[in-house]
Amino acid sequence: MADGLLVFDGYCGFCTRSVGWARALDRRGRVEMRPYQEPGVPxxxxxxxxxxxxxxxxxxxxxxxxxxxxxxNALLDTVTGTRVPTTVYRATAGLQERVYRWVADHRGRFPGMTPYCESHPSECAAST
Incomplete structure (x- = not known):
């Protein structure tokens, strides 16, 4: 059983690519990663x-x-087995949240890949 659950936008190509990076870091399978469009996930x-x-x-x-x-940062703590990301976050939370918000608001402009829900339509509810 996984130690954590990451819930992402399955209709976002950039988000899907980012989840791929997180999976690559999660060599021990500590985190389950599911799109919020999957029924019951939120x-x-x-x-x-x-x-x-x-x-x-x-x-x-x-x-x-x-x-x-x-x-x-909590995801990174879990996949790396350290508290370093959250420790850095505590010192830079305001800046990190502003950068996160900007990226999230513009995520459609970043390079991505085929969104998860397009590749796995049976796992996702209708487009939101």
């Missing part, structure tokens, strides 16, 4: 699709859910 981490559409979400081994840059 509810499984105690939120809704609108929150997941706004920012990546991560529920860690402690059961706490994080969003945005905090989620990315």
């Amino acid at each position: 509810e499984s981490i105690g939120t809704d699709a609108a929150t997941c559409a706004d920012a990546v979400q991560f529920r860690g081994p402690d059961g706490v859910r994080h969003g945005g840059a905090a989620a990315v």
Whole structure:
């Protein structure tokens, strides 16, 4: 069983590419990564699709859910088995959240790949 769950936008090519990078870092399979469009996924981490559409979400081994840059750092903590990313985040949270928001708001302009939900349509609800 995975230690964490990352919930991402499965209709975003940049998000799908980013999840691929996270999977490459997660050599021990510590994190499950699912699109929020998969039925029941947002509810499984105690939120809704609108929150997941706004920012990546991560529920860690402690059961706490994080969003945005905090989620990315918590994910990195889990896959690396260290607390270094979150320690750096604490010192730079304001900057990291602003950068995350800018990237999230412009994610359609970044290079990506075929979105997860286009490659796995049976796992995703209709386009949102």
